[in-house]
Amino acid sequence: MRTTPWRLLHAQTADQLYLAVEDRATHATAHHAEPLVAEFLAGDLLRPVVVIDLGNCGWLDEAFAGWLLAVQRRLAARGGRVVLSRCLPACREDLRLLGIDASLDYEDTCAPDGLKQTAITVPYRAERRTVETIAQGTAELVRRALTRAADVSLERSGAAYDSVT
Numbered sequence: 001m002r003t004t005p006w007r008l009l010h011a012q013t014a015d016q017l018y019l020a021v022e023d024r025a026t027h028a029t030a031h032h033a034e035p036l037v038a039e040f041l042a043g044d045l046l047r048p049v050v051v052i053d054l055g056n057c058g059w060l061d062e063a064f065a066g067w068l069l070a071v072q073r074r075l076a077a078r079g080g081r082v083v084l085s086r087c088l089p090a091c092r093e094d095l096r097l098l099g100i101d102a103s104l105d106y107e108d109t110c111a112p113d114g115l116k117q118t119a120i121t122v123p124y125r126a127e128r129r130t131v132e133t134i135a136q137g138t139a140e141l142v143r144r145a146l147t148r149a150a151d152v153s154l155e156r157s158g159a160a161y162d163s164v165t
Contacts (some may be wrong), residue, residue: 006022006023006024006028006119006120007022007023007117007118007119007120008020008021008022008029008032008033008117008118008120009022009053009111009115009116009117009118010033010036010115010116010117010118011111011112011113011114011115011116012036012040013112015045015046015047015048015049016048016049016050016051016112017036017037017040017048017049017050017051018051018053018109018111018112018115019033019036019050019051019052019053020052020053020055020056020111020115021033021052021053021054021056021057021060022056022057023056023057023058024057024058024059024060024061025054025057025059025060025061025064025091026060026061026063026064027061027063027064027067027134028120028121029064029120030063030064030067030133030134032118032120032121033067034067034133036118037050037071037074041074041075041078045078045080046078046079047078047079047080047081048075048078048079048080049075049080049081049082049083050071050075050080050081050082050083051082051083051084051085051107051109052068052082052083052084052085053085053086053109053111054084054085054086054087054088054091055085055086055087055088057088057091058088058090058091059090059091059094060091060094060095061094062098062138062141063134063138065094065095065098065100065137065141066134066135066136066137066138066139066140066141067133067134067137068082068100068104068137069100069103069136069137069140069141070133070134070136070137070140071133071137072103072104073136073137073140081105082104082105083105083106083107083109084104084105084106084107085106085107085108085109086108086109087106098141098145099141099144099145100141100144
């Protein structure tokens, strides 16, 4: 039984959003983080950076990894990037098993001042945007897995990708 709250710590500066994931990174974490990312990206930022601190996170699931890829894509379109900070070996192994570890940036950073916290509540009712973002990222995971596991060209795996999205 859990004795500590499951929470997401966050702070925003002019061009950076800092998210610290505690305990585990799952679909519920993505659900609570997505509105923060959307609000951050609503500003007129030239090179936005989202730092995701995994120093107190023991594992992550496919839904969170899919969301991470979708956020990475949105940031890259604006000249920005996602940075994973203090990524523990277990989380890095999860990312490796999902085949996305090499496509992410790793850089240890310090938490900014003025952290706010959001309790991760379960159950919750996911917003449409969060579900769509997770689905897009998960479809990318499927596409990469098909390409890697079966040595299938991206063109041939397009039908499988389209059926997921």
